[in-house]
Amino acid sequence: MTKIETEFIIEKIKKTTSSIQHEFYQHWMNQNYSKDYYEEYPGYTDDWLKFRIKDLYYLILSYFEAKNLNNSYETFQREFEDKIKNELDLLDEALYHPESETELKIINDFYIHLNPYNDFSTKKRIEDELLKVHSILSNTNHILKKMKVSDIQREEQVYNTVKWIIGLYFPKVRKKNQASFIQKFKYYKPDILIPELKTAIEYKYIKSEKENDIEKYIDEIKTDSINYIGDERYDNFIAAVYLKSNELTTPQEIEACWESKDFPKNWKLIISSN
Secondary structure (H helix, E strand, C coil): CCHHHHHHHHHHHHHHHHHHHHHHHHHHHHHHHCCCCCCCCCCHHHHHHHHHHHHHHHHHHHHHHHCCCHHHHHHHHHHHHHHHHHCCCCCCEECCCCCCCCEEHHHHHHHHHHCCCHHHCHHHHHHHHHHHHHHHHHCHHHHHHHCCCCCCCCHHHHHHHHHHHHHHHCHHHHCCCCCCEECCCCEECCCEEEHHHCEEEEEEEECCCCCCHHHHHHHHHHHHHHHCCCCCCCCEEEEEEEECCCCCCCHHHHHHHHHHCCCCCCEEEEEEEC
16 A cells, blocks of 8 residues: 555544544534434434444554554454444443543544554644644634624633634534633633643733733733643643734734743743734
8 A cells, every 4th residue: 555545544534533523522412402402313423423433443444454553453353343343332422531521432442542653643633733723823813803803892702702713623612611720729711622632722812002011911821821730631721812903012022022931831822913
């Protein structure tokens, strides 16, 4: 099998996994939180999920074969062949964290066999997907204009609009998840959480006309960075700064202020301006 063909299989595995997870999550949310939800064709979603899980199973076998990973091929086939052929436990659910949503157990079991390989490492997948998030955040101003959000007075108007866009790509962000960033006298809640990417986002809407207030805003983010600890589900943090006007300061000046504050390495700054 050629390199191009192998890369095609890798991409198909990733897209199929994402499709299954997305459909399962939407179905689960509707069943548990929507009073008016019903299927026009009862059982259709379950049947669709089973079909796609089988598809994923054979794609993974093809990957192992393409990479000449004979032991992995045999181990994977031995563990799942009977389940796939007889549709056993394909839709079993599991809760991997008490404050998370339920997930399809078999997908996590599949990835136990894939995660050791760099093509499917969780770290690499998250890094690739975070580039998409960075692009969305850096286009905050464009999003607000397209969504006809004007006369912005509060940060919530900014991050709730952007949160809706991010939710189109990462559906779990739509639920009001709560992270466990709890310190002695205060509970810290980020503006946007993306459980799929272990990422928390803190927005700052800078509308002040006082030049020395810029450092105050950055200091507020630095305080957040010190206190956003203790929740193992989140280890990537983004400070999204939205400038009301370019007249007050420049992105370069904000970046210089950011660098002077010695932020933790797992924090990233994204700037968008009007």
